[in-house]
Amino acid sequence: xxxxxxxxxxxxxxxxxxxxxxxxxxxxxxxxxxxxxxxxxxxxxxxxxxxxxxxxxxxxxxxxxxxxxxxxxxxxxxxxxxxxxxxxxxxxxxxxxxxxxxxxxxxxxxxxxxxxxxxxxxxxxxxxxxxxxxxxxxxxxxxxxxxxxxxxxxxxxxxxxxxxxxxxxxxxxxxxxxxxxxxxxxxxxxxxxxxxxxxxxxxxxxxxxxxxxxxxxxxxxxxxxxxxxxxxxxxxxxxxxxxxxxxxxxxxxxxxxxxxxxxxxxxxxxxxxxxxxxxxxxxxxxxxxxxxxxxxxxxxxxxxxxxxxxxxxxxxxxxxxxxxxxxxxxxxxxxxxxxxxxxxxxxxxxxxxxxxxxxxxxxxxxxxx
Amino acid sequence: xxxxxxxxxxxxxxxxxxxxxxxxxxxxxxxxxxxxxxxxxxxxxxxxxxxxxxxxxxxxxxxxxxxxxxxxxxxxxxxxxxxxxxxxxxxxxxxxxxxxxxxxxxxxxxxxxxxxxxxxxxxxxxxxxxxxxxxxxxxxxxxxxxxxxxxxxxxxxxxxxxxxxxxxxxxxxxxxxxxxxxxxxxxxxxxxxxxxxxxxxxxxxxxxxxxxxxxxxxxxxxxxxxxxxxxxxxxxxxxxxxxxxxxxxxxxxxxxxxxxxxxxxxxxxxxxxxxxxxxxxxxxxxxxxxxxx
Ligand SMILES: Nc1ncnc2c1ncn2[C@@H]1O[C@H](COP(=O)(O)OP(=O)(O)OP(=O)(O)O)[C@@H](O)[C@H]1O
Ligand SMILES: [Mg+2]
Numbered sequence: 001x002x003x004x005x006x007x008x009x010x011x012x013x014x015x016x017x018x019x020x021x022x023x024x025x026x027x028x029x030x031x032x033x034x035x036x037x038x039x040x041x042x043x044x045x046x047x048x049x050x051x052x053x054x055x056x057x058x059x060x061x062x063x064x065x066x067x068x069x070x071x072x073x074x075x076x077x078x079x080x081x082x083x084x085x086x087x088x089x090x091x092x093x094x095x096x097x098x099x100x101x102x103x104x105x106x107x108x109x110x111x112x113x114x115x116x117x118x119x120x121x122x123x124x125x126x127x128x129x130x131x132x133x134x135x136x137x138x139x140x141x142x143x144x145x146x147x148x149x150x151x152x153x154x155x156x157x158x159x160x161x162x163x164x165x166x167x168x169x170x171x172x173x174x175x176x177x178x179x180x181x182x183x184x185x186x187x188x189x190x191x192x193x194x195x196x197x198x199x200x201x202x203x204x205x206x207x208x209x210x211x212x213x214x215x216x217x218x219x220x221x222x223x224x225x226x227x228x229x230x231x232x233x234x235x236x237x238x239x240x241x242x243x244x245x246x247x248x249x250x251x252x253x254x255x256x257x258x259x260x261x262x263x264x265x266x267x268x269x270x271x272x273x274x275x276x277x278x279x280x281x282x283x284x285x286x287x288x289x290x291x292x293x294x295x296x297x298x299x300x301x302x303x304x305x306x307x308x309x310x311x312x313x314x315x316x317x318x319x320x321x322x323x324x325x326x327x328x329x330x331x332x333x334x335x336x337x338x339x340x341x342x343x344x345x346x347x348x349x350x351x352x353x354x355x356x357x358x359x360x361x362x363x364x365x366x367x368x369x
Numbered sequence: 370x371x372x373x374x375x376x377x378x379x380x381x382x383x384x385x386x387x388x389x390x391x392x393x394x395x396x397x398x399x400x401x402x403x404x405x406x407x408x409x410x411x412x413x414x415x416x417x418x419x420x421x422x423x424x425x426x427x428x429x430x431x432x433x434x435x436x437x438x439x440x441x442x443x444x445x446x447x448x449x450x451x452x453x454x455x456x457x458x459x460x461x462x463x464x465x466x467x468x469x470x471x472x473x474x475x476x477x478x479x480x481x482x483x484x485x486x487x488x489x490x491x492x493x494x495x496x497x498x499x500x501x502x503x504x505x506x507x508x509x510x511x512x513x514x515x516x517x518x519x520x521x522x523x524x525x526x527x528x529x530x531x532x533x534x535x536x537x538x539x540x541x542x543x544x545x546x547x548x549x550x551x552x553x554x555x556x557x558x559x560x561x562x563x564x565x566x567x568x569x570x571x572x573x574x575x576x577x578x579x580x581x582x583x584x585x586x587x588x589x590x591x592x593x594x595x596x597x598x599x600x601x602x603x604x605x606x607x608x609x610x611x612x613x614x615x616x617x618x619x620x621x622x623x624x625x626x627x628x629x630x631x632x633x634x635x636x637x638x639x640x641x642x643x644x645x646x647x648x649x650x651x652x653x654x655x656x657x658x659x660x661x662x
Binding site (some may be wrong): 001003004007008010011156162273275276279280281282283284285287288363364366368369 | 418421422451453461463468470473480482495527543544
């Protein structure tokens with residue numbers, strides 16, 4: 001029976017290959033989209049994770065970086081610094097703005113950092129200065145690629161002119177790029193006086209960040225303090241929440257596509273072989289065994305398609321990153337497990353489609369000419 | 370009959386209802402003993418296929434009862450019927466019905482999957498059948514590469530693999546040339562005689578009457594004797610072969626006498642020089658059918 005099931009599929013190898021490729025296309029769609037999304041989500045927390053501050057201090061009531069704006073009076077920098085166990089406090093201003101240069105524009109987060117202190121600056125340089133001087137900006141290397149920028153060129157941030165002093169790596173993504181200017185320049189640009197957005201706190205060696213965060217909240221009024229892990233976790237989960245719905249919709253669309261394609265394939269496979277089904281029934285094969293056989297066929301197609309999709313992505317991912325560096329891809333084990341389960345569920349659903357057809361085959365028709 | 374493999378009583382099968390009602394089988398009773406080869410013939414549409422479908426546990430009768438190897442099959446559900454068919458009945462069809470994707474050997478072994486012993490226990494039997502039906506050299510071939518006669522021999526081997534007590538064959542020679550058809554009939558004959566299987570054979574093939582233990586004539590869904598006995602035989606004046614006047618469609622009238630032919634070729638030859646052939650054989654001679662006992 002299993003022989004009949006699988007050898008039957010291989011009777012028309014081109015057709016089988018085309019079907020597997022089509023279903024694989026649906027899986028690639030889902031996995032690729034998830035990949036783009038999860039790559040983007042990882043970029044969201046890149047700054048929090050890569051600057052490696054032990055504790056982040058922000059305005060009371062604020063709990064994340066991307067869906068809130070935080071203002072902390074600048075006298076609290078000193079207050080936090082005097083908390084026992086704090087080694088260093090680095091204030092930043094942080095906001096979302098449009099950057100224009102060479103006829104192009106990008107949305108970017110702007111980090112205003114204290115002049116001369118690289119603590120909150122880019123974690124990886126791609127050339128030029130690491131820290132911006134007044135009137136200067138450090139921009140993602142991809143901007144340079146995009147608009148042919150080089151050091152010394154002019155860019156516009158929130159309507160104000162800056163000079164490109166350096167490039168940073170790993171700071172670009174479609175929705176979460178980071179540009180660095182001095183804190184004073186940024187404060188000036190947005191007319192903010194006496195306030196910063198976040199304080200990056202480094203703890204003394206051996207001090208527990210969680211305990212330190214709690215201590216800061218007790219000793220300094222009207223601030224929220226979170227450990228790096230907690231802060232990153234919250235931002236990431238916001239990103240996931242925003243994207244989850246879309247990912248789910250894509251998964252459903254891809255899944256439905258896979259069900260329909262696989263269903264169509266097994267259905268047309270059955271339709272061409274009703275005579276054989278009649279013969280098998282006449283010889284004593286039960287309906288149950290025939291369903292099982294169809295299910296096996298669908299599963300075979302689904303799993304082959306899934307394997308093909310993963311293979312395609314493994315090849316496509318490095319290529320994409322090379323050809324389109326703007327797209328950050330991340331293929332997590334989670335996404336694979338989800339798509340794999342989707343392949344199995346889609347196959348099982350697809351094998352329901354021809355059930356009626358199988359039931360309606362009359363074994364007596366084996367006697368017909 | 371105590372050793373009957375098939376025992377059918379007052380079988381009826383109707384299709385449709387009202388004005389479109391068809392009485393395909395209308396009150397047939399028969400029994401087939403172990404080792405008996407029973408032939409069913411009759412005009413097209415007389416209900417032969419419907420009858421053997423019911424006797425083969427493929428179709429439920431409208432009324433009447435069927436015992437197969439002592440089991441009243443109306444007591445079985447679909448799965449029970451499937452199991453009974455797999456174990457007890459072998460089928461041979463007019464259009465061979467081999468499974469396209471499987472080799473000759475796998476086709477023969479296919480029904481063995483449905484039994485307890487499985488393919489493992491059936492393998493030696495498959496070798497024996499391949500040998501007996503002269504298929505050993507073709508055992509790895511795919512069905513589409515076989516001749517009609519070979520296909521039907523594979524189908525017969527498949528029908529025999531589970532050593533069923535009953536074989537049902539509906540027009541097994543219908544798609545075969547005369548020589549292959551003859552061969553298939555001889556194989557059927559051997560199976561019944563040498564291996565004690567009961568065979569129900571639907572056929573229009575006249576030659577079967579020489580190998581059958583019993584010939585049943587089905588007409589309008591009922592078994593009849595009369596037509597069988599008053600069956601008319603003619604001899605082709607050209608080749609002198611026996612022709613069934615009832616089913617004959619090739620004939621010419623000459624000198625107020627109707628002559629029947631075995632083939633268009635004989636008819637043409639007759640047409641050219643009829644005088645050469647008449648007078649030699651008696652025409653349209655009615656006679657009682659002799660019956661092998
Ligand atoms: N499923 C069905 N529905 C309706 N009518 C049917 C069905 N099966 C058979 N019949 C009718 O029942 C009658 C007997 O058909 P059956 O096929 O048993 O004849 P047959 O003797 O096998 O004919 P042939 O020699 O042409 O094979 C025919 O009139 C046929 O049209
Ligand atoms: Mg028929």
